[in-house]
Amino acid sequence: MSDLHAQTVPYVRDTMLPEQSPPAAQSGAVRWLRENLFSSWFNAALTLLGVAVIYFFIAHYFPWFRHGVWNAASLQECRAIIAEKWGPEASGACWAVIRERWNQIIFGFYPTELYWRPILTFVLLFVAMAPVLYTQLPRVLLWGTVAYPLVAMWLLWGGSIWPVVMIAFGFMLGGVILRIVSRWSALGALVAAIVVPVLFWAFLMGPIDDDLSYIAPIALRPIGSDQFGGFLLAIVIGVGGIVMSLPLGIMLALGRQSDMFLIKTLSVVFIEFIRGVPLITLLFVASTLLNYFLPPGTNFDIILRVMILVTLFSAAYIAEVIRGGLAALPRGQYEAADALGLEYWRAQRLIILPQALKISIPGIVSTFIGMFKDTTLVTFVGLYDPLKSIPDAIRNNFEWKGIYWEPFIFVGVIFFVLNFAMSRYSMYLERRLQRDHH
Amino acid sequence: MKRTVCLGALAITGLSAGFASATTLEDVKARGELNCGVNSGLVGFATPDANGNWVGFDVAICKAVAAAVLGDGSKVKYVPLSSQNRFTALSSGEVDILSRNTTWTFSRDVDLKLDFAGVNYYDGQGFMVRKDLGVTSAKELDGSTVCIQTGTTTELNLADYFKANGMEYQPVSVDTNAEGEQQFLAGACDSYTTDASGLAATRAAFANPDDYVILPEIISKEPLGPAVRHGDNEWGDIVRWTLNALIAAEEYGVTSTNVEELASSSENPEVRRLLGQEGDLGAMFGLDADWAKRAIMAGGNYGEIFAATIGESTPIGLARGLNAQWTQGGLLYAPPFR
Numbered sequence: 001m002s003d004l005h006a007q008t009v010p011y012v013r014d015t016m017l018p019e020q021s022p023p024a025a026q027s028g029a030v031r032w033l034r035e036n037l038f039s040s041w042f043n044a045a046l047t048l049l050g051v052a053v054i055y056f057f058i059a060h061y062f063p064w065f066r067h068g069v070w071n072a073a074s075l076q077e078c079r080a081i082i083a084e085k086w087g088p089e090a091s092g093a094c095w096a097v098i099r100e101r102w103n104q105i106i107f108g109f110y111p112t113e114l115y116w117r118p119i120l121t122f123v124l125l126f127v128a129m130a131p132v133l134y135t136q137l138p139r140v141l142l143w144g145t146v147a148y149p150l151v152a153m154w155l156l157w158g159g160s161i162w163p164v165v166m167i168a169f170g171f172m173l174g175g176v177i178l179r180i181v182s183r184w185s186a187l188g189a190l191v192a193a194i195v196v197p198v199l200f201w202a203f204l205m206g207p208i209d210d211d212l213s214y215i216a217p218i219a220l221r222p223i224g225s226d227q228f229g230g231f232l233l234a235i236v237i238g239v240g241g242i243v244m245s246l247p248l249g250i251m252l253a254l255g256r257q258s259d260m261f262l263i264k265t266l267s268v269v270f271i272e273f274i275r276g277v278p279l280i281t282l283l284f285v286a287s288t289l290l291n292y293f294l295p296p297g298t299n300f301d302i303i304l305r306v307m308i309l310v311t312l313f314s315a316a317y318i319a320e321v322i323r324g325g326l327a328a329l330p331r332g333q334y335e336a337a338d339a340l341g342l343e344y345w346r347a348q349r350l351i352i353l354p355q356a357l358k359i360s361i362p363g364i365v366s367t368f369i370g371m372f373k374d375t376t377l378v379t380f381v382g383l384y385d386p387l388k389s390i391p392d393a394i395r396n397n398f399e400w401k402g403i404y405w406e407p408f409i410f411v412g413v414i415f416f417v418l419n420f421a422m423s424r425y426s427m428y429l430e431r432r433l434q435r436d437h438h
Numbered sequence: 439m440k441r442t443v444c445l446g447a448l449a450i451t452g453l454s455a456g457f458a459s460a461t462t463l464e465d466v467k468a469r470g471e472l473n474c475g476v477n478s479g480l481v482g483f484a485t486p487d488a489n490g491n492w493v494g495f496d497v498a499i500c501k502a503v504a505a506a507v508l509g510d511g512s513k514v515k516y517v518p519l520s521s522q523n524r525f526t527a528l529s530s531g532e533v534d535i536l537s538r539n540t541t542w543t544f545s546r547d548v549d550l551k552l553d554f555a556g557v558n559y560y561d562g563q564g565f566m567v568r569k570d571l572g573v574t575s576a577k578e579l580d581g582s583t584v585c586i587q588t589g590t591t592t593e594l595n596l597a598d599y600f601k602a603n604g605m606e607y608q609p610v611s612v613d614t615n616a617e618g619e620q621q622f623l624a625g626a627c628d629s630y631t632t633d634a635s636g637l638a639a640t641r642a643a644f645a646n647p648d649d650y651v652i653l654p655e656i657i658s659k660e661p662l663g664p665a666v667r668h669g670d671n672e673w674g675d676i677v678r679w680t681l682n683a684l685i686a687a688e689e690y691g692v693t694s695t696n697v698e699e700l701a702s703s704s705e706n707p708e709v710r711r712l713l714g715q716e717g718d719l720g721a722m723f724g725l726d727a728d729w730a731k732r733a734i735m736a737g738g739n740y741g742e743i744f745a746a747t748i749g750e751s752t753p754i755g756l757a758r759g760l761n762a763q764w765t766q767g768g769l770l771y772a773p774p775f776r
Contacts, residue, residue: 109490288530382523389478393485398482398752402619
């Protein structure tokens, strides 16, 4: 063979060549640029266009940021400082407005000396959320989570502590009754656990509260809802809405899948009605229309009204997101639960919902993020949201009249931080709940 | 707090039947607080300061009424209202008075069932343009773009004015004054139109006020005043005569500083009746004799309020003009107190 080969090929190399580094155009930064930015004439043109756009934005807006003034008492002063430092034609940001009024953007008109109350509430929020968000923590902490809404209400709105204690007592009463009576009848226990606390709140709470307040007057200074504003308001409505809309959404999703005609119909009508109506309409219902229906003189707190309607609104969306999760479960899961002999609630709790909720996490968190941003719409019912009402109020003081972009940017950054944190947490949760290894 | 929440929740479930509505005066006295609907922000007229205290020309009316009725000008709950929801807030009972630079018109008085208690500021609609546009009269604005706030009478006046003069315009709708300023400064419209008082304040806050001119034409009558619900005439009387007391006080030289002194020493029978030394005017509408004295002490007479909130010594710098006393060539004319 080798003879033959030698006859057909004039020269054959019999040693390996040493490895050489690739040509300059095929390695390092140049290669990356060629592959990612200039792989064809069309892509090269797009890249250049993109660079031009970025350059335009930076050239246009960077000076505005660089000329920013942090220490000034009014817009006029800001302008004077900028003109002195950067020449009469220069324009710049007047961050001094944020420096002077940031507490209004965060707390609204909450009394300055009582800022510790919302701050403490906010810190406790994380303490209360921790056992829910991180399942490694001891389960006993969940009791703190359950008590948190009442504690937060008391801290934020103030007033006597006893009504809050009474409400908590009512819930405990309901829980105890449910335990005891359910030995004889499940339905009777449910009815009794609802009726007895309601009767307690309606008839006994007033007199007992008066006595206790007389004996031990423990109270915080009451703060009216009209003094809430800014991010305090957005977070109160947002967190309240999130906490209440998730269970309601789950109920609605299950209701829509139910075999019972009435429950199914009610769920479908509710979901489709709420989804068919803009949120602003519901907010107007909360702020003005309810006043026509309620007896005159009824003091039904506006923030609570708005929170309820925001909850109903987002619950309808959550219900549909979860229905998507339920529909995505293979039929076999339902059948397996039945085959194990689990009754409805157990099957839902142990088999169906954990899987369905896991599938729905991105959708649920998207709904929450959307709802949190929608809280700024409360500006239309006269509440001081951080995006429009508070900056408008600031602008209407003569010192800051003419300020426009600075509050928008500041508020936008805070919203971004909060929403980004939510979205990162949901991704962490998805990774942690990953069960199918592939 | 919690209790009211609970009661409200019960009420909404229909457990409690509606009870008969008392008069507004009784409601306010029982509540111990006056609910006053104000602008969510208009420089000089109503605005919360850095500590959340409301100040301004319209706010002063709320304070005077609260002082007259409740004895304390600080017992006011300010309800900020937009131009869209202000009338529903009044008619649904959310506020007792609407003191929100609202123009008194036929249809609002008759059709929307408001009662205007009087006029606290005579305004009119004007135009502002850039100086380099070279326009000296609103008649030269044919074919221009105009920034205009929606939901206000200015929108309708603008249409009327251009139609009456056979001119065309292109409206650029804005929601708030701040947005209007921004659009105007950015060149989105040739002219910005709103009440002349608002234009003056807006121009004064510009970086280069001298580059802009306010055209001489005032194209509308905008009598702004506090309004109450139709049908509760006693309450309407209280608001009307509190406003009149402030105006009359300026006419007779009664100020927040000398009111105590004049109450005991004045020989002028009109002043004596106003301050409760003679007659029993207060008792006629269910208040005590010192009602007007307290109203004047809350923020001063009309002239003092004007000077402190929007007058020439403030950055807004409005001249009295039509809002001077009738004796000074203006339109303010309080009916006699007798």
